Amino acid sequence: MAAKPLSITETTIPGLVLLDLPVHGDNRGWFKENWQREKMVALGLPDFGPVQNNISFNDATGATRGIHAEPWDKYVSVATGRIFGAWVDLREGDTFGTVFTAELGPDSAIFVPRGVGNSYQTLEDNTAYVYLVNAHWSAEAQSEYTFLNLADPTAAIQWPIPLDQAERSAKDLAHPELPDVVPMSPKRTLVLGANGQLGRALREALPAADFAARDRIDLADPGAFDGLRWADYDTVINAAAYTKVDDAETEAGRADAWAANVSGVTRLARACAEHGITLVHVSSDYVFDGTHESYTEEQPFAPLGVYGQTKAAGDAVVQTVPRHYIVRTSWVIGEGGNFVRTMRSLAERGIDPSVVDDQIGRLSFTEDIAAGIVHLLNARPAYGTYNLTNSGPAVSWAQIAQRVYELSGHDAARVTGVSTAEYFAGKEAAPRPLRSTLALAKIEATGFTPRAAEDALAAYLAKA
Template sequence: MTDLAVHTTDIPGLLLVDLPVHGDNRGWFKENWQRAKMTALGLPDFWPVQQNVSFNDEVGVTRGIHAEPWDKFVSVATGRVFGAWVDLREGESHGRVVTSEITPGRAVFVPRGVGNAYQTLEPATAYSYLVNDHWSPAARDQYTFVGLHDESLGIDWPVPLADAILSEADKSHPLLIESRLVPQPVTLMIGAGGQLGQALATTLPDVRALTRAECDLTDPASVAALDLSQVQAIVNAAAYTAVDAAESAEGRREAWAANVTGVAAIVARAREHGIPIVHVSSDYVFDGVATEHDEDEPFSPLGVYGQTKAAGDAIVASYERHYIVRTTWVVGEGKNFVATMAMLADKGISPTVVDDQFGRLTFTADLAEGIAHLLATRPAYGTYNLTNTGPARSWADIAADVFELRGRDRADVSPVSTAVYGEGKNMAPRPTHSALQLNKIVATGFTPASEEDRLRTYVAGLAARTVE
């Protein structure tokens, strides 16, 4: 009896799996699919939704080569087959071939876009496979086929095809050079117009970035119309973020529409297709009493914006295949606190800035890299805090740093309490402490850059735009 093991092959994502088979005088038993054990060894958590069994009476029954719009986990319940797989996806591995015998003790994981074929080596062979999408006539239109007879593939069929049992359809499929390429799966990113969205659009590989005009979370029809057929992950970087305006009657409705109702709609679409989702959250889900917040702290939002973000987080967390990325004080391309302070410094203005709210900046380059890291490495699903590193500081401290970097005196920034600053203004309540613990994201192998280094580089890069 072999140990459970997962082996890579020359085709990316195609994995051979050794299955322990326990036998005695009564027969044998095996765990054909064991999610916890197999995913721990590197098999994707592909969420099968349908099981199919193909029974084959004779030796030499040959089926394929078909690339289908889902992932498959293939095994046999009885008998043996010779399996052949051809990569039909776009990219450098297109046309690669892997072959192996499949027995009760050997299975294979076939990613979507890889053509799958087999030939029976024993009579009464029961060929079984799990898939992570339901078959439908529409799905059939997305198949890609290659002829079993294509000599360029170099497949050495145990039973010559002239003597094999084939369907008429399998006899007429095209050569590899004539077959349709299967497009690479994409990461769908919503919110491309925002600061984080701009960074994600240039950081995530194979990203389809949608602006609000292309996908509006507040419009159910817009979310329902999304084509998710080639989507491998969804990143939601869209949100209503006008913290003060959210306290108004109109702002409250808009915040709930985008941050709660819209999030529920996109999570429902993700769940429907079994697609992992990354959702960007905020420190505003906390009241800021604790000096530093970990991922397990209960929600305690102070204002409408925080309440909507907390409700959205709860909805996302109800779907098992999620990453909630909680962040603070975001700085990227566009209007933000650091850019504003640099502009004021250059214009000779001396601002008053609050000194009793504490946190860390998060530069969008690091936030985007962290999200890309989660999608590439796929650690345990859940919530991950992600900001730049360094000591928690006040807005006034950061403003003084910016002024100093622009050649102004730090003392030109006047500190003031939040209470005094907010007199006469319609300000939403804000958490006093926004710093987030980063141990969990660091444990996955990603350590964000220091806030000090990123601030220096960012402010230096503002020179040309600010002078203009």
């Protein structure tokens, strides 16, 4: 028997993919690779990570099952016999109610995405229907199924064997018709660090996401994710971290920084890898030592202090997650206490500050970081690390302070520049990188160009 080549075909339902499988036969019978991850993913099939294999044996022609939309992806094939399959999109969206039908035998298979209703009718006796799923079955998960009646007049499926002559279960007979079906909601995005400066900006950018503050999910807590239903999410944005740079140099702070930024991130990364979740992790310029004029995403880590060490270690862990975006930023400004607000307050109170003038970099406004993260999740460029700050020339903290004074209607000359060494003389403080400019060419190549830092600063002060 000559085997046809392995191929996949898109259907009228988004994400529902039909496969032709090579079957190799001789006088003894036949052989096929029913599921071959490397070859199928190379052709465009999602790398969906199956964890359970089920077989439904049907001893008589006409056995009819469905229509069930399940909260996981499934890969359906036939070991023996033939079926007539019918699939209906029961997900929220414009394609709700779309129908696709096809016959499947040992030489074909179909990938059924989460929320697409699945049903079949056997066309031969002794038909073995096989399916791989990427979540373990449970009674709780079954409660999330969405159902459609096999005889729904809107779907109008042309069953080869009339339903009144087919074998159906009592449960299937009771399923609702399309107008009464509650569409399956899409998986959600989980945002950690919901009350931080970036978390607040993400609330504006992703209003439908699930936001978890520290009182709900504390990365430093070994049991932080106990009971979390990972199957509800396709993306996690980790905007949470231990960020007390100076406290991290103390005995207690060092332990706390490692607990949140490394141990907690490791538990998060492991869960995202196991469940096929895209992990967006926010990194820092502190993973570098500040000895270079500018840093690309490929620059080796060289942290100076404990905080930077923990962030570098967390980045290394996240890089093991198959679907990850590390968003590296610097000098973050958003809602809440920050350098810009402090400088404006000093200006308004008549205080003339001394500000370091040998630390060079760019501001990163949380509105722009959030927009960049949304862009990455929508555009889906290659997974990896992306620098994300505002654009424009690199400046010092002292220059930024002077500009805040000017934009607030005060004399910039009231700000005095001092070196880092002078500013921290006699103080217990963590070492800072003197140069924190992050190159933006990589994220700009994906189609996203952040606002100029000068423009973002003026807009921030105008509305803050």
